Amino acid sequence: LDFSLSDDQRDLQRATRDFATNELGSEFVDGELSHEGWKQCAAYGIQGMPVTTDFGGSGSDPLTIAIALEALGYGCRDNGLLFSLNAHMWSCEIPLVRFGSDGQKRRYLPGLVDGSLIGVQAMTEPDVGSDALSITTTARRRADRWVLSGAKTFITNAPVADVFVVFAATSDSPGIGRLTAFLIDRDAPGLTVGQPFHKMGLTTSPMSEVVFSGCELGSDALLGSEGAGFTIFNTSMLWERSLILATVVGTMQRQLDEAVAQARTRMQFGAAIGTFQAVSHRLADMKVRLEAARLLLYRQASELGTARPSAMWASIVKVFLSEAFLRSSEDVLQTFGAYGYMAEAGVERDVRDAYAARIYSGTSDIQRNIIAAHLGL
Numbered sequence: 001l002d003f004s005l006s007d008d009q010r011d012l013q014r015a016t017r018d019f020a021t022n023e024l025g026s027e028f029v030d031g032e033l034s035h036e037g038w039k040q041c042a043a044y045g046i047q048g049m050p051v052t053t054d055f056g057g058s059g060s061d062p063l064t065i066a067i068a069l070e071a072l073g074y075g076c077r078d079n080g081l082l083f084s085l086n087a088h089m090w091s092c093e094i095p096l097v098r099f100g101s102d103g104q105k106r107r108y109l110p111g112l113v114d115g116s117l118i119g120v121q122a123m124t125e126p127d128v129g130s131d132a133l134s135i136t137t138t139a140r141r142r143a144d145r146w147v148l149s150g151a152k153t154f155i156t157n158a159p160v161a162d163v164f165v166v167f168a169a170t171s172d173s174p175g176i177g178r179l180t181a182f183l184i185d186r187d188a189p190g191l192t193v194g195q196p197f198h199k200m201g202l203t204t205s206p207m208s209e210v211v212f213s214g215c216e217l218g219s220d221a222l223l224g225s226e227g228a229g230f231t232i233f234n235t236s237m238l239w240e241r242s243l244i245l246a247t248v249v250g251t252m253q254r255q256l257d258e259a260v261a262q263a264r265t266r267m268q269f270g271a272a273i274g275t276f277q278a279v280s281h282r283l284a285d286m287k288v289r290l291e292a293a294r295l296l297l298y299r300q301a302s303e304l305g306t307a308r309p310s311a312m313w314a315s316i317v318k319v320f321l322s323e324a325f326l327r328s329s330e331d332v333l334q335t336f337g338a339y340g341y342m343a344e345a346g347v348e349r350d351v352r353d354a355y356a357a358r359i360y361s362g363t364s365d366i367q368r369n370i371i372a373a374h375l376g377l
């Protein structure tokens with residue numbers, strides 16, 4: 001195993017860190033996606049990384065993408081923007097890249113890459129979360145058209161999205177063949193986007209309900225083939241669980257740098273607080289978590305570029321990185337004391353944002369179920 005980065009990867013890391021620190025800055029408005037940040041990221045090439053060059057992307061390998069996203073997370077403090085970008089790439093671009101027809105790719109990918117289109121994936125419903133195979137939104141054939149009825153909820157980017165990857169049941173029989181995926185434009189008749197939700201964290205990543213009331217679609221809206229929805233969803237989840245927390249590894253590095261600086265300079269009892277073992281060991285634990293998270297991320301990103309990436313490893317990465325991020329965010333807050341508890345410090349925001357990581361893209365319980373199933377349990 002060779003853990004060293006190539007010269008090109010180091011250059012990309014440095015350039016992306018500088019871009020995120022200098023361009024994306026730290027100014028953002030609670031409750032709003034930064035459209036300017038979105039466009040800047042597109043111009044820099046972030047949204048194009050998983051897309052092949054013939055549709056405007058760079059077709060980067062997953063390890064290179066992970067390194068760039070980690071650097072983006074180090075420099076950019078807007079966790080909501082980073083989360084929205086991740087949702088767009090793994091749950092809309094990847095299904096299109098992997099399963100879209102040539103016509104669908106030509107229609108959507110250039111805009112998803114250049115920042116003019118925003119994508120979402122809609123699976124979760126008011127009564128169906130973890131048990132995705134039981135969704136109740138239906139798509140029925142009517143002559144050469146499809147008619148969708150049902151409601152989706154907790155859909156990231158929906159309030160500002162242009163393209164929706166939507167999963168619906170096309171069969172009444174249970175099993176993985178009952179789900180089919182559709183590509184739907186925002187202005188499709190019968191599609192209604194709800195009001196943005198107020199959330200505990202990730203407040204700059206808009207989220208809402210999406211309702212389909214007899215939403216009529218042409219046959220060109222079918223993504224992949226009828227009954228292939230669960231395979232498409234699993235492919236998207238494999239990429240998402242592997243890479244959605246790459247930005248967080250960068251955030252954890254920044255948190256550690258800032259916590260160390262604070263521990264060296266904050267004086268109490270006539271000494272820097274970092275000289276107290278209770279404080280220094282907390283920071284040492286942050287370092288252990290960060291390095292383990294980075295190794296897991298790089299390992300999984302390397303494997304994602306091979307023919308048979310493992311769903312179990314994707315779950316290992318997702319559960320470890322999400323829980324490490326929450327623990328480290330709490331540790332930074334404790335290190336900063338009362339100042340960390342103040343909104344202006346931006347420290348408590350990371351804690352609120354980190355809680356979401358244990359829920360989205362399959363909860364920690366579900367990741368552990370997947371790992372346990374691979375152990376034969």
Ligand SMILES: Cc1cc2nc3c(=O)[nH]c(=O)nc-3n(C[C@H](O)[C@H](O)[C@H](O)COP(=O)(O)OP(=O)(O)OC[C@H]3O[C@@H](n4cnc5c(N)ncnc54)[C@H](O)[C@@H]3O)c2cc1C
Pocket residue numbers: 087120121122123124128129130131153154155156157202356359360361362363364365366369
């Ligand atoms: C910030 C954020 C963004 C999201 N974005 C999207 C999006 O873009 N698109 C989308 O479709 N959805 C999205 N979701 C929804 C997300 O996918 C669901 O929240 C998740 O799948 C869990 O479903 P649920 O919330 O309904 O919880 P439930 O499935 O009702 O689970 C409730 C609790 O029971 C536990 N549980 C359930 N089943 C089991 C089991 N078999 N074994 C052990 N424990 C179990 C869960 O772990 C959890 O603790 C988002 C959620 C969040 C928080």
